[in-house]
Structures are given as C-alpha cells and as structure tokens.
Amino acid sequence: MNCIYYVVAGVTIFTSCSSNDGTDSGTTTPPPVVTVAEIKTLDPSVPMKHDGYVKDADFVSIKAKIDANQEPWVSGYNKLIANSHAQLTYTANPTVKLVRGGNSAEEPDPDNYSRAMNDAAAAYQLGLRWKLTGDAQYAQAAINILNAWASTCTRISGDSNAALAAGIYGYQFAIAGEQLRNYSGWTATDFTKYKEWMRTVFYNLNYSWLSTHFGCHPQHAWSNWDLCNMASAMAIGILNNDRSIYNYVIDYYQKGKGCGNNFVTIFEPFPSPNSNMAQMQESGRDQGHCTLSLALLTTICQLAWNQGDDLWGFRDNIVLKASEYVAKYNVTYLEVPYTVYSWHEGDPWTGCGIKMTELPTIGSSGRGGGRPMWAMIYNHYAKIKKLPATSMYYTGLGAKSVQPEGGGGDYGGNSGGFDSLGFGTLLFSLE
Numbered sequence: 001m002n003c004i005y006y007v008v009a010g011v012t013i014f015t016s017c018s019s020n021d022g023t024d025s026g027t028t029t030p031p032p033v034v035t036v037a038e039i040k041t042l043d044p045s046v047p048m049k050h051d052g053y054v055k056d057a058d059f060v061s062i063k064a065k066i067d068a069n070q071e072p073w074v075s076g077y078n079k080l081i082a083n084s085h086a087q088l089t090y091t092a093n094p095t096v097k098l099v100r101g102g103n104s105a106e107e108p109d110p111d112n113y114s115r116a117m118n119d120a121a122a123a124y125q126l127g128l129r130w131k132l133t134g135d136a137q138y139a140q141a142a143i144n145i146l147n148a149w150a151s152t153c154t155r156i157s158g159d160s161n162a163a164l165a166a167g168i169y170g171y172q173f174a175i176a177g178e179q180l181r182n183y184s185g186w187t188a189t190d191f192t193k194y195k196e197w198m199r200t201v202f203y204n205l206n207y208s209w210l211s212t213h214f215g216c217h218p219q220h221a222w223s224n225w226d227l228c229n230m231a232s233a234m235a236i237g238i239l240n241n242d243r244s245i246y247n248y249v250i251d252y253y254q255k256g257k258g259c260g261n262n263f264v265t266i267f268e269p270f271p272s273p274n275s276n277m278a279q280m281q282e283s284g285r286d287q288g289h290c291t292l293s294l295a296l297l298t299t300i301c302q303l304a305w306n307q308g309d310d311l312w313g314f315r316d317n318i319v320l321k322a323s324e325y326v327a328k329y330n331v332t333y334l335e336v337p338y339t340v341y342s343w344h345e346g347d348p349w350t351g352c353g354i355k356m357t358e359l360p361t362i363g364s365s366g367r368g369g370g371r372p373m374w375a376m377i378y379n380h381y382a383k384i385k386k387l388p389a390t391s392m393y394y395t396g397l398g399a400k401s402v403q404p405e406g407g408g409g410d411y412g413g414n415s416g417g418f419d420s421l422g423f424g425t426l427l428f429s430l431e
Contacts, residue, residue, distance in 0.1 A: 028324065029390040030275040036313040039254060039304075041247040048238050048246060051306040052178035053299075054427050059131045062426065066132065075404040076426025077132065085118065085409045086125035088137055092145040093119060094152035098201075100165035101158025111158070113165050117418035119145050120172035121408025124421050127179040139183040146177055147190050150197040156205055160221075163209040167228025168419055170202035171299065174235035175421065181239070198236045203245065206233040210252060210260070217353020218257035219264065220344045223281045224289055226252075226260025227296035234303050250309060253300065262314060265297060266322045268339045269315075276391060277328065277336060278321035284341045284359030287330055288366030288416065294326050295373040295420045302376060312380055320392060323377050327394035330368055331401050338362045372405035374398035375424030383430035399425075 065073035080086055093115045100113040126142035129135070156162050177194055180186060206229040208214075213221060230249045237245030253262050259281050268279035282290040301311040301319060312319055329336045338361060345357035378399040381387045389396065407422030 028276045028393040029388065030321070036310050036315070039250050039309050039311065039314060041250050042243060044242075044244045044247065046243055048241050048243055049307050050178065050181060050238070050241075052181075052238065053175045053235075053302060053306070053421070054131075054179075055306060056131075056182075058427070063132050072404055072425050072429050076423060076429065079404045079406050079410070080125060080128060080423055080426060083125055083407060083409045085122040085407075086129055088126075088141050090122045090126070090141065090145070092122075092148040094149045096152055096154055098153055098156045098165055098169070099158050099162075100156070101161030104159040106159045107157045107162075109157075113169070113415070114413075116149075116165065116169040116173075117408065117415055119149065120169050120176060121418055121421070123176040124172060124179065125407060125423075127176055128423065128427075130183070131179065136183070136185060139180060140185055142176065142180055143183065143186050143190070146173070146180070146194055149173070150190070150194045153197070153201060155201060160214055163205065163214070163221075163225060163229060166202050166205035166209065167225070167230075167232045168415075170198070170206060170232030171228065171235045172421060173202070174198050174232060174239045175303075178235065178239045195240050199240055199242075202232055203236045206230075206236070207248075210248075210256070210258065213258060213353075215352075217344045217346070217351075219259050220346055220353025221259065222285060222289060222293070223259035223265045224293045224296055226256070226258040227265065227293055227300065230260045231296055231299045231303070234300060238303065238307070246307065249300070250304065253311060254314075262297075262311075262318065265293065266315075266318050267341070269318060269321060270337055274337050276321060277325035278318055279325055279337075279339055279341075280322050281341065282363075283325070283329075283338070284343075284361065284363050286363040286365040287326075288369055290326060290363070291330065291366075291369060291371045291373070292416070292419055294322060294377075295371050297322075298373060298377050299420075302380075305380070312385070317381070317385075317387070317391075320377070320381050320387070320395065323374075323395045323398075324392065327374070327398040329362065331394060331398045333368065336362065370402045370411075372402060372407060372411070372420050372422035372424055374402060375405050376428040379424075379428045379430045 066077050095112050095115050099111050102109050102111040123142045123145040126138045130139035156165050209229045234249040265281050266278045270277050282293045304311045328334050341359045342356045344353035346352040346355050378395045381392050404425035405422050408418040411417035
C-alpha cells in the first residue's frame with residue numbers, strides 16, 4: 001500500500017513545550033461532552049439526501065466568496081484551477097480490468113490503478129469547476145470521464161490489494177458522480193449506467209471485503225482497508241438512492257467486526273491530563289497510513305453529516321480527539337502518549353490474523369507528512385459545532401500548515417497523493 005510522505009515546508013508553528021510523557025503545558029482542553037452514543041438508521045424506504053460531499057447551498061456561498069475576492073477561498077480556488085487534472089484538455093484513460101495487486105498469483109498482469117486515481121481526481125476537480133462557475137464545458141468534460149469508465153471497465157482484479165482499489169477509487173468515483181447528478185447534459189441512460197457500474201464493479205467488492213475480509217481475521221487488515229470500503233459503500237448508497245447500503249455502513253461504523261468499527265479505529269481515548277486526545281489503530285504502524293485512516297474516517301463523517309447523521313459527534317467527539325493526537329505528533333512534532341497495540345498479524349503457518357503481534361511504540365516513519373484533510377476537520381468543529389478553540393489547537397495548526405489544500409496531482413505522482421479528494425480550504429472554510 002503506497003502512502004504520501006509530502007513534507008510541509010515554509011510554515012512557522014509556535015506551540016507550547018511538551019514533557020516527556022506527552023502532556024503539554026495546558027494549551028489544549030478536551031472538547032465539551034456531546035452525547036451521541038448511537039446513530040440510529042432510518043427505514044430503507046426513506047430516500048437519501050442528494051447533497052453528496054458538499055451541499056449545493058455551500059457552493060453558492062463559496063462562489064460568492066470567490067467573486068468578492070475573499071481569502072482563503074480565492075487561494076483555494078486558484079489552487080484548484082492550477083491543477084493539471086482540472087483542465088478541459090484532460091483525457092480519460094479507462095481500462096477494462098482495473099488492477100491493484102498485480103504481478104501476483106491472483107493476477108499476473110501488472111498494476112494499472114494509476115489510471116483510476118488520476119481520472120477520478122480529474123472528474124471531481126472538473127465537477128468542482130462547473131459548480132463554481134456554471135460553465136457546462138467543465139461538467140461535460142467530467143461526464144466524459146465517468147461515461148468512459150462505465151462503458152469500459154468491467155471488473156477489479158489483483159491480490160487482496162484489489163480491496164483498496166474498490167474502496168479508494170470507489171468512493172472518489174461515487175462522489176464525483178453524485179456531484180454531477182443534476183447536470184442536465186448527463187443523459188438519464190448514461191447516468192443509470194454509471195450508477196449500476198458503481199454498484200456492480202465497486203460496491204460488490206466493498207461488501208465482499210467488509211463482510212468476509214477475504215477469509216482473514218476481521219481485524220487482520222489495518223483500519224484504512226475497512227474505512228476506504230466503508231466510504232465507497234456509503235457514497236455508492238447515496239448515489240444509488242439505496243438506504244440499505246448506507247445503513248449497512250452506519251451499523252458497521254458502530255458495531256462492525258473489522259477495524260472500521262469506530263471503537264477499533266480510535267481504540268484508546270486517554271484519561272486526564274491527555275483527555276483531549278485519542279490514539280488511532282494505525283498509530284503504532286506508521287504516520288503515512290495513520291493520517292490516511294484519519295482522512296478516510298472524516299470523509300465518512302462528512303458524507304453522513306450531509307445525510308443528517310452526526311458521526312463527527314459520536315463518542316463525545318472522538319474524531320476530534322484523534323485529530324488532536326495525530327496533529328500534535330505530525331504537525332508540531334511534539335510527543336504524545338502511547339498505548340501498546342496488539343495486531344492480528346498472522347504468518348504463513350497460522351493463517352492471516354491469528355497470531356498476535358504487539359506494536360510497542362508509536363510508528364515514527366512518515367512523520368510530518370501532509371494530507372489535504374485538516375481544513376474539513378477544523379471547520380466542522382470550530383465553525384459548525386462551535387467548540388472552544390482550545391479543544392482543537394493542534395488540528396487548527398494542521399489546517400494552517402497545508403493552506404491552501406490541493407488535491408490529486410498536487411502531492412506527487414504516487415498513489416498516496418491521490419488518496420484524498422482534497423481542496424478543503426476552498427470547500428470547507430467557514431467564517
């Protein structure tokens with residue numbers, strides 16, 4: 001699994017001193033207790049809301065900010081329009097068989113998933129330009145990409161890494177499609193074909209992974225494997241107006257057997273004096289994947305929020321506590337507390353996930369990498385929930401450290417640079 005190791009430069013961050021046990025000098029406080037102990041699902045007959053990832057009303061507000069030359073929206077927009085994927089000249093590059101985990105016993109052909117990661121980014125970015133300008137040329141260019149994939153790609157293949165392709169590119173293609181559902185130039189026939197393509201090629205594999213973990217222990221794979229497939233299934237459920245799919249993810253988030261269960265993804269909320277933080281399941285692995293898990297987790301939270309479900313507030317704002325933990329360690333390079341995590345590693349003799357392996361210390365590899373994820377987290381808690389600034393101190397520094405956030409194509413050419421849709425400064429900044 002590739003991950004991004006983009007080092008943020010040119011940002012001066014002032015912070016408090018830290019003691020050796022990971023406590024600080026009082027710059028942060030726990031967020032107020034918000035009792036969201038359970039997210040109840042609605043009857044499958046209740047239609048999904050079609051606000052997708054960013055609501056139409058929010059696009060109106062963002063456009064007004066850009067027209068008024070207000071920051072940070074103008075800088076965020078300039079970041080978007082400078083991206084090579086957001087240009088009318090971009091050409092789709094679909095493939096019949098999408099391969100991740102190639103050159104393997106399961107799939108002898110080589111990987112080609114870079115086609116999907118680039119094209120999904122382009123479809124999303126072109127769709128954003130349509131939403132913010134009203135210029136139908138951008139919508140049509142995005143539709144051309146989506147139609148080309150729905151007409152060409154018939155399956156996903158590879159070793160177990162095929163699940164990552166189904167999850168990461170599944171959620172991105174689904175969000176890109178949902179964003180364009182109201183474009184009048186997308187014919188009903190093509191839109192129906194696209195929705196069915198998302199269901200049969202991506203969702204079926206998402207569900208297979210989440211329900212079986214391909215025969216392994218459900219907590220053998222790291223949390224990002226579950227989370228990307230949950231994000232994909234949720235986005236596809238919204239796209240297809242299928243609440244049963246959406247409900248499955250909501251239930252899995254709270255009670256699932258795998259590491260996408262929120263109680264496993266964020267497995268260690270700390271007591272005082274570190275009660276503003278919570279450790280993530282991948283914290284003991286490395287920081288490239290730990291930040292990936294946080295980015296995927298918050299994508300799920302945002303999709304659910306626009307459906308009226310407060311995963312952000314679940315377990316007393318546990319996502320914010322995880323964000324503070326990850327940001328403190330990666331953005332300010334301060335030490336944090338750590339609880340030993342036992343991983344269902346497995347080996348060739350005992351089967352995948354049966355043997356337990358301890359991760360005794362926090363994983364320092366990839367520390368300081370920047371993902372375009374902080375703006376959405378910070379603005380939700382600071383501007384929508386209006387929590388005290390002291391409860392999101394390090395998350396706020398994270399948002400400043402990568403401002404303006406870019407998207408796929410702005411963070412290098414490997415897969416990690418395309419794991420997030422990005423452009424949070426543009427899309428989620430609030431006054």
